[in-house]
Each structure stands twice: as structure tokens, then as C-alpha cells.
Amino acid sequence: MNPRRKKRLTIISLILFGVASVTGLSLYGLSNFVDVFYTPSEVHNGKEDGTLKPEVGQNIRVGGLVVVGSVKRDPETLKVSFDLIDTGPMITVQYEGILPDLFREGQGIVAQGKLIKPTTLLATEVLAKHDEEYMPKEIADAIGKHHKPADYN
Amino acid sequence: MWKWLHPYANPEVAYQFTGKLIPWFNGIAFILLSIGLFLGLAYSPADYQQGETVRIFYIHVPAAILSMGLYFAMAIAGLSALVWQLKLAHAAIAAIAPVGAAFTAIALITGAAWGKPMWGTWWIWDARLTSELILLFLYFGVIALGNAFEDKSQGAKAVSVLALVGVVNLPIIHYSVEWWNTLHQGATVTKFAAPSMAMSMYIPFVICFFGCAFLAGSLICKRFQGQVLARNSLRPWVKQLALAEDN
Known part of the structure; x- marks a missing residue:
């Protein structure tokens, strides 16, 4: 890689790293409010x-x-x-x-x-x-998954 | 090592090459989407809890994965545009952005339509939904910034930087459901473990996903061709092409 491209790649990597750290730290600091x-x-x-x-x-x-x-x-x-x-x-x-x-x-x-x-x-x-689990009714019954809807009576 | 790629950096070669891909992509997308959507919407079983509503999965999830995948592709184009100063990478960014925005919008709209009957609400400001909405705005930003400059080559650098920096949002979207309390559930298919869905539902999804991916590929190639022509309109090969079309 020629030196000019190498320099550009370094600068861009640093910028990206900086932006990622800033975003990461802010979200970590605010994480209780993101919930x-x-x-x-x-x-x-x-x-x-x-x-x-x-x-x-x-x-x-x-x-x-x-x-x-x-x-x-x-x-x-x-x-x-x-x-x-x-x-x-x-x-x-x-x-x-x-x-x-x-x-x-x-x-x-x-x-x-x-x-x-x-x-x-x-x-x-x-x-x-x-x-996040999806399955047809037959499989749910076979593995004994509880899926009775709420009783409105 | 990358020598074999070099001829494709020529706009004319790239134009011809993408032109050859389009009919293939169209054909594959048509076949896969026909099979996948039939299997998904009509043939696959209903969910044990959600019933028929689960069929939104076959459109929602491919669109959501592609909305992030296309952004990543656009960011790589941004990196090549900045480091190697490839003119064609600018055309690629402009080609990908609206297609990616469309898939993001599809993911958000189908998600809302799914959320209403299952969760009980169209929208909630949880981390997953909010970060996906930010992705849509990032796409809008890339599109608007690209159009804000009269001279395309001038705006190209700013667009590349925006496309590249926005990539920070992608891990946030993906891990939002693990890092924070969200109403949105965790990942079903985009994880290293086995998918959390029955095979009779997973296979239609995979077919739909590749159908959507090839459709996106075809749309992007077509847009890329248009961008290449617009950015090289004074070149002799474009003039010859235009003359050949006239005859």
C-alpha cells in the first residue's frame, strides 16, 4: 500500500475508533435510561x-x-x-x-x-x-409448552 | 493480490459487468421469492402462540437483515472511496442508499403492523426500534447530502464520511435487545447458535431472505449503472452508448 493511502487509512481508522468509543461510552453511561x-x-x-x-x-x-x-x-x-x-x-x-x-x-x-x-x-x-421462539402447535404440544390463551370468562 | 480487481475500476467495464448481472439477479430473485413467499405465506405452519400473524416474519426479518447488510456494504464503499479514492465507490454509495432506506422502511412498517396485534402497540421507544429508526435517518442523511451538492465530486467526500461513521449504529441495533430491556425479543436467526424456529418455518425464511437479497442486488446494479452514466456523461463511451440506443 503506498504511503498516502496508508496515512488516509490510519486517519480514518482513528476517526472511526473515536466515534465508536464516544458512542459506546455515552450509551454505557446512559444505559439505565435506555432501558x-x-x-x-x-x-x-x-x-x-x-x-x-x-x-x-x-x-x-x-x-x-x-x-x-x-x-x-x-x-x-x-x-x-x-x-x-x-x-x-x-x-x-x-x-x-x-x-x-x-x-x-x-x-x-x-x-x-x-x-x-x-x-x-x-x-x-x-x-x-x-x-424469539417460533414453532407450530404440534411441536409445542409435543414438548409440553404451555400456550393456553387467557380465560376471559 | 487484488490485481484481478483492477480492470473493474474502469467505469465502462463496471457498467458492462453490472449490466450482465442484472438479468441473472432478476431471474434468481423472481424464482426464490415466488417459492419463498408461497411457502411462507400459504404453506408453512402457523405459530403455536401467535397463529397466522407469524407470517410477517418472512418479510420483516429479511428486510431488517438487509437494511443493516446494505448499510455495511455502503460503509465499505465509503471506506474505499476515502482511502483508495475510487470514483466508482461514490456511485456505489449513491446506488445503495435508497434501496437500503426502502428495506429499512419495510422493516419498520411491517414491524409496526406486527407489533399492534401481538404486543398491543404500533410503536414503543425501546432501544431496538429507536436504533432502527436512526438507521433510516442515516440513509436519508446520505441521500440528502449526496443531492445537496451541485457538483457530485465535491459532496462525495462528505457522503463517504457519513456512510462510514454511521456503521457504529449497526452493532447497537444488533445487540440492543441484549444490552438493554426492550419490548422487542432477542434474535431468532441472526446468531451463531441454531435458529430458534422450527425447520418448517426456517426454510421458507431462508428462501425469502436470498430472494430479497438478489432483488436488492438487481435494484442496486440498475441504480449503479445510472449513476455511472450520470457521472461519466462527457466520456466518449457514454456518447457512443447513447448514439447506439438512438439507432
Whole structure:
């Protein structure tokens, strides 16, 4: 490679390295704000380093798995309450409205709303989060994957 | 080592070569997309949870992979344009940008249409969706910057730098679902482990992906030819070509 090209390549590599480091470090520094939701343990304890604990009255999103057996429906209205869990303690979500089709016990969901007690969220929106696995019903049955839709009765 | 490539740096040779590729790319794209879309949209099984909605996968994922792959190709063209000062690399950037932008838009729109029934929302500002939207704006930036200069050779350097620097966004898009909490799920096929989908769904996807890739290749070759002609309009070979078309 002739010297001029070599010099240009070096300069460009340095620029690219610089831009990549700046972007990387900024995103790393901001990573707690890039997260789109808190996990239930983070609502209890704050983020990893013990900071950013949501306060009562704050509008937040919480994402976790619906605890099996925790879904309680009001027979008269659309009110529903359920618990969310990740790896630690759980929090309770209260919601009034129609749940997404993918809502089931054990399913990952993201609830957005206001924290009315330290561990209770009054949700205005409930979104379903699904995993990256796709398979036909026959295979899911064969490997015993739970996929019963929510019971609306 | 790269000597065999040198003849293709000549605009006329490159023009003729891409011209020969186009019919092949068109043919392969047509065959693969016909088979792949039939298998994907009509023949492959429905998902155990999502039902028929999962068929958006066969368009959404190829478009999303290509939106990043084409950006990477454009960044390599930007690097060659800056280091080796290849004039043809400028034409390549201008050829790739709108095609890449189109695939990014397809990925975003099909993603929104999939998100509404499955997640319950068209859009959420999570890291994956936001970084993919930034990719679309990077494409728009490259297109707009290229058109902002009256004299094409003047803007070429700025365009190359933008195309190259934007490559920083690609790992962010890919790893966004691992680095942060997102509503978007993790990777199904673009990972070193086995794909997380049944073979009866994976095969139609692979066929659709290569169909889309060859379609992109054909569109880019056609645009590349146009760019080469526009940037060499005063050369005798272009005049001869124009005269030959007239007769």
C-alpha cells in the first residue's frame, strides 16, 4: 500500500475508533435510561448499583413474567390484577381494560402506569412481550409448552 | 493480490459487468421469492402462540437483515472511496442508499403492523426500534447530502464520511435487545447458535431472505449503472452508448 493511502487509512481508522468509543461510552453511561422498563426487583431495590429507585406517584413501565395463579378478575367489570416477577421479589399490577391476546400466566408482559404504592402499579397500558421462539402447535404440544390463551370468562 | 480487481475500476467495464448481472439477479430473485413467499405465506405452519400473524416474519426479518447488510456494504464503499479514492465507490454509495432506506422502511412498517396485534402497540421507544429508526435517518442523511451538492465530486467526500461513521449504529441495533430491556425479543436467526424456529418455518425464511437479497442486488446494479452514466456523461463511451440506443 503506498504511503498516502496508508496515512488516509490510519486517519480514518482513528476517526472511526473515536466515534465508536464516544458512542459506546455515552450509551454505557446512559444505559439505565435506555432501558424501556424496570424489572420487579428494580422497583424494589433500584437499578443494579442501587440508584434510580422509582418513587410512589412516578409513571413507569414494569416488565416481568405474570405469576402463575396470581391473575384475579372482577366478575362485574374489566378490572384485573396480577403479580409480576423476575428473579427477585414481585410487584402487583392493577389494570382496567382489555388485555392483549398473548396475555397468559407465565407470559412476559410490560405494564405502563403509575406506582400507587411502593410495590403496586396502577397500569394504563399492558403490552405483551413474546420470546424469539417460533414453532407450530404440534411441536409445542409435543414438548409440553404451555400456550393456553387467557380465560376471559 | 487484488490485481484481478483492477480492470473493474474502469467505469465502462463496471457498467458492462453490472449490466450482465442484472438479468441473472432478476431471474434468481423472481424464482426464490415466488417459492419463498408461497411457502411462507400459504404453506408453512402457523405459530403455536401467535397463529397466522407469524407470517410477517418472512418479510420483516429479511428486510431488517438487509437494511443493516446494505448499510455495511455502503460503509465499505465509503471506506474505499476515502482511502483508495475510487470514483466508482461514490456511485456505489449513491446506488445503495435508497434501496437500503426502502428495506429499512419495510422493516419498520411491517414491524409496526406486527407489533399492534401481538404486543398491543404500533410503536414503543425501546432501544431496538429507536436504533432502527436512526438507521433510516442515516440513509436519508446520505441521500440528502449526496443531492445537496451541485457538483457530485465535491459532496462525495462528505457522503463517504457519513456512510462510514454511521456503521457504529449497526452493532447497537444488533445487540440492543441484549444490552438493554426492550419490548422487542432477542434474535431468532441472526446468531451463531441454531435458529430458534422450527425447520418448517426456517426454510421458507431462508428462501425469502436470498430472494430479497438478489432483488436488492438487481435494484442496486440498475441504480449503479445510472449513476455511472450520470457521472461519466462527457466520456466518449457514454456518447457512443447513447448514439447506439438512438439507432
